[in-house]
Amino acid sequence: MSKTRSRRGGGRPTIADVARRAGVGAITVSRALREPGRVSEDLRRQIQAAVDELGYVPDPNARALASARAEVFGVLVPSLTNNVFAEVVRGIYDSLSDSPFRIQLGNTHYSGLEEERLLQVFGPQRPAALIVAGIDQTPTARRLLETAGCPVVQVMETGPDPVDMLVGFSHLEGGRAATEHMIEAGYRRIGFIGARMDPRSQRRLAGYRTAMETAGLFDPRLVTTTPVPSSVPLGRELFRDALAKVPTLEGVFCNNDDIALGVLFECHRAAIAVPKTIGITGFNDLDMMQSAFPSITSIRTPRYEIGRRAVAMALAAISRKRPEQRIVDLGFELRRRESTAR
Amino acid sequence: MSKTRSRRGGGRPTIADVARRAGVGAITVSRALREPGRVSEDLRRQIQAAVDELGYVPDPNARALASARAEVFGVLVPSLTNNVFAEVVRGIYDSLSDSPFRIQLGNTHYSGLEEERLLQVFGPQRPAALIVAGIDQTPTARRLLETAGCPVVQVMETGPDPVDMLVGFSHLEGGRAATEHMIEAGYRRIGFIGARMDPRSQRRLAGYRTAMETAGLFDPRLVTTTPVPSSVPLGRELFRDALAKVPTLEGVFCNNDDIALGVLFECHRAAIAVPKTIGITGFNDLDMMQSAFPSITSIRTPRYEIGRRAVAMALAAISRKRPEQRIVDLGFELRRRESTAR
DNA sequence: GAAGGAGATGGTAGCGCTACCAAGAAACTG
DNA sequence: CAGTTTCTTGGTAGCGCTACCATCTCCTTC
Known part of the structure; x- marks a missing residue:
C-alpha cells in the first residue's frame, strides 16, 4: 500500500x-x-x-548496527551443568532481568581454545559487557578481552592483575582454611581428593599443601587427583584409590561437594565411621551438604553474589561511573558440621 | 585516510x-x-x-538487519540451576557449537508471565529458531510462538498439539512406571512426595495416581506436595511430614532425585531401613543415584538427548527440510536399584 | 544457428536505527 | 540589550550487510 x-x-x-x-x-x-x-x-x-x-x-539489530553496540552481555563459563557456575549465572540473570540487556551464554568446556573461539564469536557483535570465569585466559584470549572495547569482569577468583574488573574469592585461602580446620579438629593423615583439576582446583590444592606443610604433615602420597570431570561416582572411586594408597588415612579434603558426597557414600558402603574413622570436608557448600547424614563440613562460596556483583560492576562501568574498586574479594565461609566433628 | x-x-x-x-x-x-x-x-x-x-x-548485527534474520537460537528454560534443564541446555550447546548460531538463553523462573516477557524480548530480534521447555504456555505466549516466524521446538514432554515441533517423553507414563515398579516390588502404602509441582510434576503425580488407583491402593493422605522449589533439605522435611501423616508408610515415589536423596538422608538419620522399611524411587536419575548408599531406584530421562534432538529438528526446519516427525517421544527407562529391592 | 536456459557476477537500493551537526527558541550573563 | 549558553528539535548521512533485479557469458536444444 x-x-x-x-x-x-x-x-x-x-x-x-x-x-x-x-x-x-x-x-x-x-x-x-x-x-x-x-x-x-x-x-x-x-x-x-x-x-x-x-x-x-x-529493532535490536538495527539499533546495534547504528550505534555500534549491542544490548547484550556476553557470559563465558566452563560448564553449564556444574552447579557452581549455574549459581553464578543465575545471579547474573536475576540482576539483568529488569534491564534491556539480553544475555548470550557461552560454554568453554574448561578449554582455553574454546574460550578464544567464543570470544571471537562474541566480539564482532560488540556486546555491552563481557563476564568471564577465571583469570587463567590464554594470552590470545586475554588480548581479545583487552581489545573488546567494553567492560570486562572476570569472576570466581581474586588476583592482582585483572583485565579490567574482578570479583570472587581466594581458592587458595579456601583450601587452606578447610585443611587447617581438619588439622585443628585432630586429623593428621589428611588426604586431598580432586577431580577435573582446573586452575581453581589447583589453587585449592595449593592451599591444602601450604596448610599441611606448615603443620609438618604433608606427604605427596596423600594427594589423589585426576583430570576426569568431577562427579559423585568418581568421588567414591577416588576415595577407594586414596585408601588403597594410604590405608591409615584419617580424613579427606575434597576438591568439591560432589566428590565429598561420593566419599561419604563409599564410607557408608564400606562401613567406615564418619567422622570418627574418616573426616570429610567439601568445597562450595551445596545445600545438600547440610542435609547429608552425617552433615558434611564445607567451604561456603558466594556464587550467586558473585554473579550479582559482576553485573553491578559492569553496569556501573557502562554508565561511565566505573566502580571505585576494580577488584572485589567476597570471601568464603567455613561451615563446620558433623563430618569433621571428631 | x-x-x-x-x-x-x-x-x-x-x-x-x-x-x-x-x-x-x-x-x-x-x-x-x-x-x-x-x-x-x-x-x-x-x-x-x-x-x-x-x-x-x-558483522552479525549488519547481517541480521539486512537479512531480517539473526543467527541466534532463543532458548527458554524454567531454571538454570536445576540439573535437568542444565543437561538439556548442554545438549543444545554441544549440538550448536560447530554452527554459526549463537545462543540466547532465557530463564522463565517457572513463570508464564516471565515466559511471555522473554518471548517479547526475543521476538524482535528475529531468531533463527526458538526452543522452549514445556507445553503449558499461556495463550499469549503460545500466540507469540506461533507468530515468531521461525521454527519452534517445545521440549521435555510429549503431547498431541505442539506449536510446531515437540521432543520429550511422557511424565505421566514415567510416574506410572515408577509407581507400578514399587507395587510389583511389594510395597503397598506408597506415598508421593513432590516439590515445586510445575506441570511436569503434576503429570508425574497423575501417573502415580493412575497406578495406585488401578491397584486399589490410592489414598489422598499418601500425597504430600508443596509449591516450594525442590531441594535436598526440603526432601527431608517433606518426608518427615509424610511419615507424620501416615506412620505406616512403606515407600515413597519422589517428584525428583533431590527429594529422593533428602528422603534417604532422613531415613539414615532416623535409622529407618531402606529398602526394608521404606522403599524410595526418584525421578531423572542423576548420576549420584547409582552411587548413593543404598543406591536409589529412579526413572532415567533422556535430557541431554532431548537438547540434541531439538537442535537437529530446528536445524532441519531452518534448511526447509522439515523433519518427517513433528513429535518425537524419546521415552524413559526405569533403573531398578537397591532402594526398592525388598 | 537462432532461441532458450543455466550459471556467474555486479549494481542499486534499502534493512531500521542513531551519530553528528545545524538551527531556532528560551534563558542567562554582565 | 547584545552576546553567550542551554534546551529542544530536526535533517542528513550513514552503520555493514543482503534482497532483488539486471547483465553477461556459455551451453543446450532442435
Missing part, C-alpha cells in the same frame, strides 16, 4: 511510523525512548501514545 | 574492503561466504585470501 513500507521487514511498525503518527521527527522518537530526559514532557507523551497504539518495538 | 572508512565503526575491515582487495563486487564476497557453491572456484580462492589477509569477520 504505502510507498516503501514493509517490503523486506515483516510489516512491523518502524520508528518512522511512530514519528509520522506523533507528528515529530524520527530522531526525536529515538531520543524519547532512550533518553526521555532530553525530550519535553509534551512530546514524550505524544510519542508514547503513538508507540502504544502502533505496538512499536525497536 | 581513506574517504569514508571507519568513521563510526571500530575501524574493522568491512565487506567492501574485502571486495576491493579481491577485485570483485561486495555482493560476490557476501555470496562466497554464505553460499560458496554459487561462486566460481577461482573467485572463491581470491576472496578467501583477501578475507584472511584483512582478518575480515562479518
Whole structure:
C-alpha cells in the first residue's frame, strides 16, 4: 500500500511510523525512548501514545548496527551443568532481568581454545559487557578481552592483575582454611581428593599443601587427583584409590561437594565411621551438604553474589561511573558440621 | 585516510574492503561466504585470501538487519540451576557449537508471565529458531510462538498439539512406571512426595495416581506436595511430614532425585531401613543415584538427548527440510536399584 | 544457428536505527 | 540589550550487510 513500507521487514511498525503518527521527527522518537530526559514532557507523551497504539518495538539489530553496540552481555563459563557456575549465572540473570540487556551464554568446556573461539564469536557483535570465569585466559584470549572495547569482569577468583574488573574469592585461602580446620579438629593423615583439576582446583590444592606443610604433615602420597570431570561416582572411586594408597588415612579434603558426597557414600558402603574413622570436608557448600547424614563440613562460596556483583560492576562501568574498586574479594565461609566433628 | 572508512565503526575491515582487495563486487564476497557453491572456484580462492589477509569477520548485527534474520537460537528454560534443564541446555550447546548460531538463553523462573516477557524480548530480534521447555504456555505466549516466524521446538514432554515441533517423553507414563515398579516390588502404602509441582510434576503425580488407583491402593493422605522449589533439605522435611501423616508408610515415589536423596538422608538419620522399611524411587536419575548408599531406584530421562534432538529438528526446519516427525517421544527407562529391592 | 536456459557476477537500493551537526527558541550573563 | 549558553528539535548521512533485479557469458536444444 504505502510507498516503501514493509517490503523486506515483516510489516512491523518502524520508528518512522511512530514519528509520522506523533507528528515529530524520527530522531526525536529515538531520543524519547532512550533518553526521555532530553525530550519535553509534551512530546514524550505524544510519542508514547503513538508507540502504544502502533505496538512499536525497536529493532535490536538495527539499533546495534547504528550505534555500534549491542544490548547484550556476553557470559563465558566452563560448564553449564556444574552447579557452581549455574549459581553464578543465575545471579547474573536475576540482576539483568529488569534491564534491556539480553544475555548470550557461552560454554568453554574448561578449554582455553574454546574460550578464544567464543570470544571471537562474541566480539564482532560488540556486546555491552563481557563476564568471564577465571583469570587463567590464554594470552590470545586475554588480548581479545583487552581489545573488546567494553567492560570486562572476570569472576570466581581474586588476583592482582585483572583485565579490567574482578570479583570472587581466594581458592587458595579456601583450601587452606578447610585443611587447617581438619588439622585443628585432630586429623593428621589428611588426604586431598580432586577431580577435573582446573586452575581453581589447583589453587585449592595449593592451599591444602601450604596448610599441611606448615603443620609438618604433608606427604605427596596423600594427594589423589585426576583430570576426569568431577562427579559423585568418581568421588567414591577416588576415595577407594586414596585408601588403597594410604590405608591409615584419617580424613579427606575434597576438591568439591560432589566428590565429598561420593566419599561419604563409599564410607557408608564400606562401613567406615564418619567422622570418627574418616573426616570429610567439601568445597562450595551445596545445600545438600547440610542435609547429608552425617552433615558434611564445607567451604561456603558466594556464587550467586558473585554473579550479582559482576553485573553491578559492569553496569556501573557502562554508565561511565566505573566502580571505585576494580577488584572485589567476597570471601568464603567455613561451615563446620558433623563430618569433621571428631 | 581513506574517504569514508571507519568513521563510526571500530575501524574493522568491512565487506567492501574485502571486495576491493579481491577485485570483485561486495555482493560476490557476501555470496562466497554464505553460499560458496554459487561462486566460481577461482573467485572463491581470491576472496578467501583477501578475507584472511584483512582478518575480515562479518558483522552479525549488519547481517541480521539486512537479512531480517539473526543467527541466534532463543532458548527458554524454567531454571538454570536445576540439573535437568542444565543437561538439556548442554545438549543444545554441544549440538550448536560447530554452527554459526549463537545462543540466547532465557530463564522463565517457572513463570508464564516471565515466559511471555522473554518471548517479547526475543521476538524482535528475529531468531533463527526458538526452543522452549514445556507445553503449558499461556495463550499469549503460545500466540507469540506461533507468530515468531521461525521454527519452534517445545521440549521435555510429549503431547498431541505442539506449536510446531515437540521432543520429550511422557511424565505421566514415567510416574506410572515408577509407581507400578514399587507395587510389583511389594510395597503397598506408597506415598508421593513432590516439590515445586510445575506441570511436569503434576503429570508425574497423575501417573502415580493412575497406578495406585488401578491397584486399589490410592489414598489422598499418601500425597504430600508443596509449591516450594525442590531441594535436598526440603526432601527431608517433606518426608518427615509424610511419615507424620501416615506412620505406616512403606515407600515413597519422589517428584525428583533431590527429594529422593533428602528422603534417604532422613531415613539414615532416623535409622529407618531402606529398602526394608521404606522403599524410595526418584525421578531423572542423576548420576549420584547409582552411587548413593543404598543406591536409589529412579526413572532415567533422556535430557541431554532431548537438547540434541531439538537442535537437529530446528536445524532441519531452518534448511526447509522439515523433519518427517513433528513429535518425537524419546521415552524413559526405569533403573531398578537397591532402594526398592525388598 | 537462432532461441532458450543455466550459471556467474555486479549494481542499486534499502534493512531500521542513531551519530553528528545545524538551527531556532528560551534563558542567562554582565 | 547584545552576546553567550542551554534546551529542544530536526535533517542528513550513514552503520555493514543482503534482497532483488539486471547483465553477461556459455551451453543446450532442435
